[in-house]
Amino acid sequence: MNLLLARPGLRVAIVGALALALAPLLGRNGIMSDYVAVLIGEAVVLAAAALSLNLLMGHAGQISLGHGALVGVGAFTTGALTPATELGLPFMLAVPAAAVAGALVAFVIGLPALRLRGLYLAVVTIAFSYAMFESIFASEQVGGGSAGVSLPRPQVNTFLFTDEADYLAILVGLLALLWLVDTNVTRTKIGRAFRALRSDEAVASSFGVDVTRYKLLAFALSGAMAGIAGVMVGHLKLTVSSSVFPYERSLLYVVVVVVGGLGSRVGVLVAAAFYAFYPIAMPELFGTGVRGYDVIIGAALLVFTMARNPGGLAGTIRELRHERRSERARVAAEADAGVDDADGPALPKLPNMPRPASLAQRPEARGDAPVVEADNITVRFGGLIAVADASLSVPRGRIVGLIGPNGAGKTTLFNAISGLERPESGRVRLLGHDVSNLGAAARCARGLGRTFQNIGLVKDLSVTENLLLAQHTVAPYGIPAALGYAGPTGRIEDELRERAATAISGLGFERYADTQVGNLSIGQQRIVELGCVLVTAPEVVMLDEPSAGMSPAAAENLADRLRDLRDELGRTVLLIEHNVPLVLDTCDELYVMAGGAVVAHGSPDDVVRDPVVVDAYLGGALT
Amino acid sequence: MGEVVVFGLIAGGIYGLFAVGTVLVYRGSRVLNFAHGEIGMMCLFLAWYLVTERGLPWIVGALAAVALAAATGWAFERVVVRRMTEAPRVAVSVATVGLALLILATEIRLNGDNPRSLAGPIGGRGFQIAGVFVSPTQVLALLVTIAVAVGFATLLRRTDFGLGVLAAAQDPNMARLVGVPLGRVSGFVWAAGAAVTALGALLIAPTVQAFAPGAFGRLFLFGLAAAIVGGLTSLQGAFVGGIVVGLVEAGAGRLFAETSFPGLETLTIFVLMLLSLLLRPEGLLARSGGRRPA
């Protein structure tokens, strides 16, 4: 029994089954009146709608102020499919149909989201929902005009599902389904990809997350859930029309999700129950004089939540719990710092991660081709040429440095090689294969790992979660399987967790496993970032200013770790660095860029004596 | 055609005024104040109470209304926005949604759904242009919009305080470090944005004839569309955007006059907004490579 309860899927299934059995039983025996059943039903449908918004806004960070329109799409779909005269069968069809309709419409709204972010997306979604309610839903053809569309309670036969309690059972069952889907999203690579999107899209794609695909997936999934919520609402209200269902409804969903706590299922459920019940409870408790203050208090609560703690209910609780943990982490960190007082904290050894079994499909290197080759890359931003016809080649097992003044185009060239930037012309080859037409995620899957100047980690996730996210490309289960947590999903997830744990213990970071990355020092973050790159066993590691923000001691330590990478782990390294002594100490070859072009190439000793380089870059740094 | 232009200009002036209010707040704090529509409505209720119910002169009601709006904007900045300096801007915008709901609920609580009305500042029958009756208030609205847009643009570019507003929008922490009083700058834009919106509400009241809680959602969203067409940071752009939205709306109204399908004008404006976001996010007036107009 214990084992059964430990699995979230089973837990949800048990709750759903209990509700399905219990609600009609209570209704039939007169324990639960119709009034109460409808009331609970209101809370359940509000929770379902809020859950769909929570997936989009809370997990994937895509704000929508127009989710009511998607719920409306579901409601009007079932309205079209369930003519008032024909009872029975269509309800079973209405649920998937509304899910599909919701997903399609949401997908279309998601398209501008590929270009628009944050506030702009908020504007588009709110305007969209307003236009839907003013136009499409208000029309005779879709919304049934001012009379609206009437929707009967679903009925299977004359015995089952005849009263309010029976319908409540169906509602709870559907909510359990949505809950289960959301649970599966959060515990698989889908949820991790969403959270990475929410935090930083560039970071997400460097982890191999296909940003376009997952953004649209978030919209479509959320739309499908909203469609189902629409079916639930429609059959509860019995009539849906544009005026019964105003666009301000969208704002209520936002209130519930934000007050409950973005991304928290339980928080959303509690907030939904609160917002559904208290307008009724207040007059009961304090007399009818307070009627009408309900919305005022609800809105005030939202404003208060935002001002006090944007994390909402769940955020507050999480923070309280977290405070104790971070205090412990800090004490530990201080103890660390105290130990090697004089030498500064040493960087740990890097873990040697074998290639994961699932990486079999990675194309093998062609002969002894250089690991990375960039030919005649040109990148232009508007009128400005950031990289001008630059070429470089990184042979296997070498540490190659890329230096040059600020604005020389080093990072842009990095971006072009790793696929974050589309060059105007030029080719990129990885292990001898032309990857010029592949995106960043695909190049990552083919063995290119990179770090970022401002640290490519998801700062609000823990070390473990970042390491799991880093394995996005080596988690070979499909999205449908993940949604059902079916097939190999569970087994592969277990493997990923094991690898993450191995990497963490390899770094000696066990005590920080659950610490949010943003709370670590810059030096520690760089180490975690390196761990994330290594956990996928890349062929080449590209590092963008790894020593920036490190103390001299840590930088020196970094040099040893870089040599380990080459000598012990057999990796190839391409390195951008301003720390000239570090570069001279570690690199086998150096490229120098200035004004977008490669101006020098050769052994470090030759390069630093090159007058061009001294003039353009080094100045008197070495004298 | 002439009819479309006149209708477009009349409505466009008001959209422009709402857009200026939105742009002011956005420039100063990179937040969209979704409560502007409801703030405008609340101020109309105050003006209605003072002018229609109590028989005070229009100007008294108007001044009280604008003052209430400014006070509301300022107080919201003080109590909520200031605590959220570290929060993402989207979160602050969501908080303004809460403010909108709060005001809406308060209005309904105090007033119910009863429609109210408020006369314009200038009486008279007005005159006909291209077959459309134009009231003096509608002409005034257009002139006020131009004056407000130009006035605030000058203030922002020419004065130190205005420069402080621009700086605070780009990097609030750095603005403080050079000595810009951030609290005052932020309070000013929130108060000014709300006040301008209230002005717009007062000037459109005689045209809409009757108003009730929540009825300005459309006006606010069209104003937002106007601000976006103008590039969201440009005050002149907001005015021009208002005119564009007004003209497109009037044109669409004419085009779809025969169709029975509802709300096609709204749908058209939504498409206009989407297109300008996707194709010209920097706004109509932005010169390529140059600086955005103030």
Next chain:
Amino acid sequence: MTAASAEALLTIDGVDTGFGSSQVLHGVSLEVREGEIAGILGLNGAGKSVLMKVIAGVQPAWAGTVRFAGTDITKLPAEARVAAGMGNVPQGRQVFPDLTVEENLRLGAYTMRRRSKAAYGPALASVWERFPKLYERRTQLAGTMSGGEQSALAVARALVNEPKLILVDEPSAGLAPLIVEDVFATLREVAATGVTMVLVEQNVAAALRLVDTVHLLQTGRVVSSGPVGELDRSMLAARLGIGRLLSATTSAALQKRVGGSGARSVSPKKPPVKISAAKKSAPKKAVPKKAAAKKAAVKKTAVKKAAVKKSSPKKAAAKKTAAKK
């Protein structure tokens, strides 16, 4: 020297601060005297930048006091501290990228222009004189300039307000070596005019060549502080974790400045003012008159060209307005 110089220009006493439940600074105390270049050094995460934020007023102190020019400013907001004579050269992207060079400077003089618009003209003129390159680019958007030019603008923006003290936070962060040299050359020039400066810097070699006193921070506590010439060389190297890699440049700087003759080329040798970390009460002796006078003389010659007297900005400003009339 006036009576005010008996007290240090900036006194930090027993400051605690942190974020949420984690404390970052533990009872930090230090003093910075007028005309002094104070360097705050330490390893990563020692709390250097946080201390800087406390001084600037953007991070509240949980406990302790900050005194500046004779008044307690612990509760004063950042902008009021700027008005009182503090200038900031913040870390990171340092300028307002969408404003022109001239507008950046006008913002820098925000508090000065509120007091008196007339003072701004001469102040700006002297900045143009010191930074002729900026004058050439005065109508350019700051964001379109190179990293080095932006750093220069950030320094100029702090100077145009004629501050008594400027806070410079990691000026070398993320800059190429050549530009770091440029930036430090600018700072040296500024230092030569006698402005008091507090510098936080990761680049130990560059910092040591500039500063007069060093305050060494470790895990949020001042572990050592005093004139750079009196510091123990090996202790400093050990505390800062300076080893093999950086020895070329840093050890040169260490040799030249630490424990040796701690003299800057432009200023005469500092009197040995011992500043203890734990108790600020220790040395309240004024700078010996002879040395101070000598220093002032040097200052004058150095500054002649710049036409700005840093010793008393108010007086200088008044003089200028008079001259204008």
